[in-house]
Amino acid sequence: MDFLIHNATFRLLKEGEPSTSHEPGIYRVVLDAPDIDRTVTVLIQADAPNRRGKGGRPRAESAAILEGGGDSGASVDPDSAKTESRKDEQGTPRQAIRKKKGSPPPLVGRLIWMIRSDIVRLAKERVVQKLQIERKVHVFASAYSEAEKTPDQRDYEIRVIAMAGFLDVKQMQESILVHGSLGGLVRQAMTNAGVSRPFVYKQWSTLCRFGYIESSLRTGYQNCGGPGKARPVIPGVRKKAGRLTARQMTNRAYGQDYSPEQPGMSIEWAAAIRAADKLIPEPKPKWPKRCTRIVSSAFVGKGKDVDGKIELIKPVIGTYPNDRQIQRVLTEGKSQLQLLLEKTTKRHFNSALRGLIARNWQDVPGPGSQWAIDSTVGDIYLRSSFNRAWIIGRPIVYIIVDIWSTAVVGFYVCLTGPSWNTAKVSLFNSSADPALLGETWGYQPILTLDPHPSLCYELMCDRGEYLSEGARQTAMKLIPHTGIAMPYRGDLKGLAEVLHRIEKDAQFLFVPGAMDFRRQELELRRVDPNDSVLTLPEYVQFLHDLFAEYNLTACRRHRVDAHMFAAGCQPSPAGLWRMGFEMAIGFRRQIEEADLITELLPRRTGRVRRDCVRFLKNDYSSEEVKAAQWTAIARNCGGWNLPVYHYPGAMGRIWTPDSVGAGLLRLKLSPQSKVAPEASYEELMDFFALETMAQPGVRHVNKMHAIDFLARRTALIDQAKVLTAEAMARATGKAPTFTEARLFEVAAQRGAENSESKTADDLRDENYRQHEAMMDALLAATNTGDDSND
Numbered sequence: 001m002d003f004l005i006h007n008a009t010f011r012l013l014k015e016g017e018p019s020t021s022h023e024p025g026i027y028r029v030v031l032d033a034p035d036i037d038r039t040v041t042v043l044i045q046a047d048a049p050n051r052r053g054k055g056g057r058p059r060a061e062s063a064a065i066l067e068g069g070g071d072s073g074a075s076v077d078p079d080s081a082k083t084e085s086r087k088d089e090q091g092t093p094r095q096a097i098r099k100k101k102g103s104p105p106p107l108v109g110r111l112i113w114m115i116r117s118d119i120v121r122l123a124k125e126r127v128v129q130k131l132q133i134e135r136k137v138h139v140f141a142s143a144y145s146e147a148e149k150t151p152d153q154r155d156y157e158i159r160v161i162a163m164a165g166f167l168d169v170k171q172m173q174e175s176i177l178v179h180g181s182l183g184g185l186v187r188q189a190m191t192n193a194g195v196s197r198p199f200v201y202k203q204w205s206t207l208c209r210f211g212y213i214e215s216s217l218r219t220g221y222q223n224c225g226g227p228g229k230a231r232p233v234i235p236g237v238r239k240k241a242g243r244l245t246a247r248q249m250t251n252r253a254y255g256q257d258y259s260p261e262q263p264g265m266s267i268e269w270a271a272a273i274r275a276a277d278k279l280i281p282e283p284k285p286k287w288p289k290r291c292t293r294i295v296s297s298a299f300v301g302k303g304k305d306v307d308g309k310i311e312l313i314k315p316v317i318g319t320y321p322n323d324r325q326i327q328r329v330l331t332e333g334k335s336q337l338q339l340l341l342e343k344t345t346k347r348h349f350n351s352a353l354r355g356l357i358a359r360n361w362q363d364v365p366g367p368g369s370q371w372a373i374d375s376t377v378g379d380i381y382l383r384s385s386f387n388r389a390w391i392i393g394r395p396i397v398y399i400i401v402d403i404w405s406t407a408v409v410g411f412y413v414c415l416t417g418p419s420w421n422t423a424k425v426s427l428f429n430s431s432a433d434p435a436l437l438g439e440t441w442g443y444q445p446i447l448t449l450d451p452h453p454s455l456c457y458e459l460m461c462d463r464g465e466y467l468s469e470g471a472r473q474t475a476m477k478l479i480p481h482t483g484i485a486m487p488y489r490g491d492l493k494g495l496a497e498v499l500h501r502i503e504k505d506a507q508f509l510f511v512p513g514a515m516d517f518r519r520q521e522l523e524l525r526r527v528d529p530n531d532s533v534l535t536l537p538e539y540v541q542f543l544h545d546l547f548a549e550y551n552l553t554a555c556r557r558h559r560v561d562a563h564m565f566a567a568g569c570q571p572s573p574a575g576l577w578r579m580g581f582e583m584a585i586g587f588r589r590q591i592e593e594a595d596l597i598t599e600l601l602p603r604r605t606g607r608v609r610r611d612c613v614r615f616l617k618n619d620y621s622s623e624e625v626k627a628a629q630w631t632a633i634a635r636n637c638g639g640w641n642l643p644v645y646h647y648p649g650a651m652g653r654i655w656t657p658d659s660v661g662a663g664l665l666r667l668k669l670s671p672q673s674k675v676a677p678e679a680s681y682e683e684l685m686d687f688f689a690l691e692t693m694a695q696p697g698v699r700h701v702n703k704m705h706a707i708d709f710l711a712r713r714t715a716l717i718d719q720a721k722v723l724t725a726e727a728m729a730r731a732t733g734k735a736p737t738f739t740e741a742r743l744f745e746v747a748a749q750r751g752a753e754n755s756e757s758k759t760a761d762d763l764r765d766e767n768y769r770q771h772e773a774m775m776d777a778l779l780a781a782t783n784t785g786d787d788s789n790d
Contacts, residue, residue, distance in 0.1 A: 004032045004119065004129040007212045008171055010129045012679065014047065020118055024048070026131060028208055030111065030175045039116045040176055041207045044108050106738070107205040111176065135210060141504075150217040150579050159217040162193035163203050167214060175684055196225065231265035240264030253576035263318055265325050272298040272319065273329045284342045292321040301582055361559075363406050367577045367584030370403040371456040375418040381532035382539055385679050386687060390561065391529050395539065402453070405580060406556065408547040409453040413540050414648060415682035421602055423461070427478075427649055428600040431455050440650045443541040448574045450553040452579060454478060454588045478591065478599055537678045540649070551577075556787070594664050597645050598657050606644035606656065610635035612670060613656075616684060617642050619670035652677030653682060716720035 003010045006029060014024040025046035032039050120129040138217050149157075160710070165171050165185040175184050182204070188199045203217060210216035231241040240260050244252070251258035276298035277290070284290055299320035302313040313683035321329075331339060341349060364370050378397045384390035398412040410430025414422050429437060438445035459479050532541065551574040560571045569579040580586045608630045613620045625631075632639070645655040655664040669677050675684055736744070 003123075003128075004029055004116070006032065006173075007031070008572075009133055010119075010123075013127050013129065015127055020122075022114060026133075027112070028211075030208075031176050031210075032116070033118060033177065037116045039114045039119055041112050042109050042116055043112060044209050048247075055063060090189050099617055105209075107201060109201065109204045109208045111181070111675060135708065137281065137371035152221045155219050158193055158195070159219075160214055161204055162189040162195050162200060163207065163217060164192065165189060166207060167212060169212070172212075173298075173679070195347055197736065228260045230332075232270065233266045261318060262325075265329065269321050269325075270329050273326055275331055282342055283344050287323065287327055291326045294326055306674065323412050361406075364404045366403060366587060367402055367405045367407070368453060368456055368587035369460045370402055370460060371409065372401045372460040373423060374400075375423070378413070378539075380534070380539065381529040383532055385537065385676065388535065391532060392536070392683065392686065395536065396422065397543070398423060398425055400430045400576065402456075402573075405573050405576035406554070406559075407449060407551050409449065409576045411543055411547060412649070413536065413543065415536070415680065422648070424600040425602075427455065427459075428596055428647075431596055434591070436650070440647055441537050441540050441544075442650075443537075443544060446544070446548040448548050449577050450574075451588065452776075455591055457587050461526050477593070490600045506692075536680050536683065561780075569643060593646060597664060601645045601655070604644050604646065605641050606632045606654065607641050608639050610639070611665055615646070615654055616651070617688075618673040618675075620649065620667035621670060622665055622667045624658070624665050625667065643781045646681065647680040650677060651675055651679050651681060738781075 002008070008029045008030075009026060011026050012022060012024050023043060023046050027041040028044050030040045030042060078112055080470070085280065088362045106593070119128055138247050160167075164180070165175075165188050170184065175182055186197060186200050186204075189195065190197060193431070231238065241264060244258065245260070248258040248260060273294055276294040280290065280293060281298065296312075297317070299315050300312050301315075303310045304313055342354065342602075375396055378395045382392050382395055384392050389653045392415060395415055397411050398414075399408060400410040401407065402409050410426055412422065412426035412429050416422065434445040434447060434452065455478055457479075552572055553569060554573055556573060556576055557571045559576060560569050564579060565571075567579065567582075568573050577586075583586070604615070604761055606613055606620070608614075611619070613625060613633065642656050642659075647653070652669050654667050656667065657663075658665050661683060669675075675687070715758075735741075738779050
């Protein structure tokens with residue numbers, strides 16, 4: 001019988017025909033002696049105590065007492081309340097009603113010797129039932145010195161010293177079996193602790209009620225004074241509770257009226273405060289503003305007519321509650337969580353303030369199974385790759401993170417978006433060859449994840465741009481499952497949000513032109529865009545190094561258990577990624593590069609011309625294109641359009657389907673093109689936009705130059721006409737022929753040493769040589785044609 005051991009409790013039910021003389025109730029076992037068939041217990045609570053009550057008249061109803069009424073001739077029980085008419089210190093008669101203080105529980109602890117076999121028999125008959133009593137646990141701070149001890153701690157130590165013999169099970173059982181009582185232990189307690197006999201009996205009763213352990217002797221001072229009990233002011237019955245103020249004590253000492261300037265809280269005031277507060281919608285404002293609105297709506301009850309307009313009269317002091325009283329009424333009985341819910345909205349609470357109930361990596365099979373993607377505006381200004389004097393604004397940064405390992409598997413930086421087109425490029429970056437990305441952006445890639453990631457099984461993303469037809473088509477082809485978060489619930493993919501914060505914190509106060517709009521210090525938020533120094537490719541390389549360092553060094557010791565540590569797992573995102581694949585729980589699949597390009601990169605239209613493949617006014621070519629002689633076909637048969645896939649981050653290469661074989665052809669940018677290979681698509685579009693906007697000014701300047709040169713040519717011709725007319729008027733005699741005049745002109749240009757005859761011979765020799773060269777070329781062409789015919 002496990003309920004007959006020391007300190008156990010059981011309940012004795014009432015029998016139809018009592019077989020024992022023991023009273024039904026709850027008992028606690030003090031001693032169990034099977035060898036003598038006896039069990040010593042104490043009755044700690046009787047089911048129906050048969051105790052004779054006090055005599056006298058029946059008590060008056062509490063309501064009649066508080067109202068001062070009731071039936072005529074009815075009297076009040078002197079033990080329940082005392083009513084007397086007397087005068088207070090100011091001579092004002094009042095009726096004092098004092099409710100009777102609750103009586104303490106009766107003392108228990110009388111030893112009851114029961115026959116053990118009877119208890120066993122009653123237990124088999126279900127008359128005796130095992131009972132487990134749950135007690136309220138109080139935690140007390142431990143003191144380190146005598147000066148730091150509180151009064152309840154000192155009283156507790158005295159109780160433990162006095163009841164040491166009762167807490168010793170062997171000593172107490174020996175006293176009961178040998179002496180048949182606890183008298184020796186009572187005298188010992190009085191001697192050891194210097195306490196009275198009633199004190200020992202009271203503590204013995206406490207041990208019997210709550211158990212024979214030291215914690216049962218804890219004091220209950222925290223319950224003194226009726227904590228949490230409302231004490232509203234009742235005129236003529238109850239005054240304002242609490243100690244007097246310094247001014248009231250001074251007035252009382254000098255025999256003056258010491259009534260409080262601010263009345264206590266009454267039931268009417270409390271009801272008015274709660275009613276006015278219900279009219280204020282949630283989220284509630286700050287306490288000063290909230291209290292002001294309550295007073296203005298519930299405690300301004302007078303007005304006056306001023307020029308035909310009613311103006312409210314401000315209440316005087318003492319006719320309305322102060323802010324502390326209002327705050328107490330509205331916070332009493334409410335938990336901290338309820339008060340917090342009043343100050344915020346439900347959506348904000350669920351997203352930022354609710355309790356955490358799980359880990360984001362729970363129920364994720366392993367690395368590569370679930371990714372999260374998120375975008376944000378970078379807190380930095382960038383400069384143009386064409387001209388560093390230009391500022392192109394703040395970039396859009398995409399981050400893709402693996403949920404299980406917390407590793408950054410890919411990122412993308414662009415100048416437009418966010419949209420599904422730019423999100424697809426970030427997915428391409430996470431799965432494409434790192435060497436290709438490094439060559440495209442112009443940096444040496446750092447391989448931190450082994451094996452290299454492929455596209456995930458499930459992608460968690462935001463709504464908006466991902467709820468599109470393009471996103472649905474891409475998901476159907478490459479990603480089996482897509483999880484879209486609820487609106488305005490970024491906390492559901494908080495890992496990606498945290499990585500954005502890590503990225504911004506790393507560049508803040510380190511990269512010129514970086515900013516942190518989350519900081520409260522205004523002087524740290526003000527950033528001059530002219531201080532920025534990084535271009536888009538340089539910022540991409542900066543983030544690549546930052547995320548590589550994160551994957552290798554971020555502390556993940558809380559994720560590495562004993563078995564993983566024994567297997568040599570490195571406590572970092574890269575270490576978790578590698579461990580997951582070594583344990584064969586990772587997810588990877590083979591996706592051809594051509595599929596990644598055609599499904600994730602933007603598609604546009606290029607044109608084959610007689611000199612190159614033209615795309616966005618830039619020239620591209622490849623060895624395959626030269627071997628297929630696309631330019632020759634275009635020159636002789638006309639050009640044609642073809643689909644082109646390009647990487648928006650850099651214009652160095654494009655891809656187009658191979659019209660003869662399988663796969664894609666990779667075309668490189670010609671050195672004679674308009675842009676450098678590292679220039680991005682957005683920067684090129686900015687250049688075209690600037691070029692288009694500058695055309696009116698260019699045409700204006702050209703027009704002005706054309707007008708100037710037209711005026712010069714007109715003036716020149718007019719002057720020539722005048723000079724020619726004057727020469728014709730002065731000319732006499734026979735004019736030379738055209739040939740003679742030409743000889744005179746050439747001889748004059750060559751100098752005085754050359755005569756007209758020598759100049760004529762030189763011209764004749766030059767014409768002869770040109771004639772001979774023409775004949776030789778004709779003869780050579782004729783001979784070549786004869787050989788080909790043979």
